Amino acid sequence: MLVVILLLVLSCVVMSQSIIKTLPGYSGDLPFKLETGYVGVGELDSVQLFYYFIESEGSPKEDPLLLWLTGGPGCSSFTGLVYEIGPLNFNTEDFDGNFPTFILNPYSWTQIASIIFLDAPVGTGFSYANNWESYIVDDTISVAQTYEFLRKWLMNHPNFMSNALYVGGDSYSGIVVPIIVQEIYKGNEVGHKPFIRLKGYMIGNPVTNQHDDENSRVEYGHRMGLLSDELYETTKRNCHGEYVNVDPNNAQCLTDLENVTECFEKLNPPQILEPLCSLISPNSTIKWDRRLLEENPTDILLTPSQYPKLWCRNYNYVLSYIWANDDSVQRALHVREGTKKEWVRCNKSMSYTEDVFSSIDYHRNLTNTYYRALIYSGDHDMLVPYLNTHAWIKSLNLSIGDYWKPWFVDGQVAGYSMKYTHKGYHLTFATVKGGGHTAPEYRPKECFAMAYRWFAYYSL
Secondary structure (H helix, E strand, O other), X not given: OHHHHHHHHHOOOOEXXXXXXXXXXXXXXXXXXXXXXXXXXXXXXXXXXXXXEEOOOOOOOOOOEEEEEOOOOOEOOHHHHHHHHOOEEEOOOOOOOOOOOEEEOOOOHHHOOEEEEEOOOOOOOOOEEOOHHHHEEEHHHHHHHHHHHHHHHHHHOHHHOOOXXXXXXXXXXXXXXXXXXXXXXXXXXXXXXXXXXEEEEEEEOOOOEHHHHHHOHHHHHHHOOOOOHHHHHHHHHHHOOOOOOOOOOOHHHHHHHHHHHHHHOOOOOOOOOOOOOOOEEOOOOOOOXXXXXOOOXXXXXXXXXXXXXXXXXXXXXXXXXXXXXXXXXXXXXXXXXXOOOOOOOXXXXXXXXXXXXXXXXXXXXXXXXXXXXXXXXXXXXOOOOHHHHHHHHHHOOOEEEEEEEEEEEOOEEEEEEEEEEEOOEEEEEEEEOOOOOOHHHHOHHHHHHHHHHHHOOOOO
């Protein structure tokens, strides 16, 4: 009976999928199984969400399935695939301003999991809508559409229905991931088909409460030696610990914050140890995105022959613009004819409303389940400092399983971790030493070890 129901549902599902054996920029056949496609969601399937699916290079039948969402909102999951946890990296060392090439990532998480990299919400990456009204999205709509995507994708990939599922992401995904997890839990409880074997979720440097994340930057700056004791103490006293919504009549606080800004303004917020560089675009028609950087430098428009040596991390993002906007690439990925557009890594022009101001209550709800959670923070990120992430975790009032202690890779300290429990719920908080805002991008080896151990139920 279940098979009949699933077949009836599938007959109404609008989707497409293609197996990709070769990609421009990679010599020879791909040494992993890549599938791309669209799944229709929303009313009359008016929204078409694009995805990249890479089957586990280990044991696809036994390894977990991970749904990965990149932040923004509006940043393509291709960012996660090629700069963070996927099997391909751009060859930045040999890039000469012409067509980018790929090298294999020895620390790809696809060695231990099958991963769906989803371009969500609509307007992200190659996802599109059939009418302009469907481009108007908020957190609540995005969550519902992602949940619908997952159900339809699983029904069209029945071989993965029995795999353990995790939902993951970083940055702004910290808002939507716990809500998606709650929706899956509720759907399973009321009998939505298919039953999803959700085991937990993982998020890195997650936005949780944007006010508190931003407010914690002053204390973080002091702890990292960016502010003097005197400036920190007087700012804390005069501003009463509130650095975001400041009383415009509080002259002492405003003066202190001007001094704080002077100490911070030439830093690179996603990774304070790395240089703050001017942002570039590959040609005069493609403007650089700043959503993840939260900066506003002047664009430098360069021709390929003028490219500097890629010594600055954000120059590396230019390669994704060149690659993804190439016609041969879009044909290879089976991007639908008629929907092609200028691909941007992060879409700043989306009609997106952030209607969930804090995801902490969703995390609190999930503590009453039997799920597992991994919350990790690159400890040199000043956009979402680890301090506030750890603070809201502590506010959940969970029992402590393991106290703060180092975890190691190759005998060296890779970060620090704590474990928390509540009945059947388990949460691991981990810092990644030297990591930035998207920790696997900065510390790929350490983050691979972290994910490998956590998926396998080992201690970090």
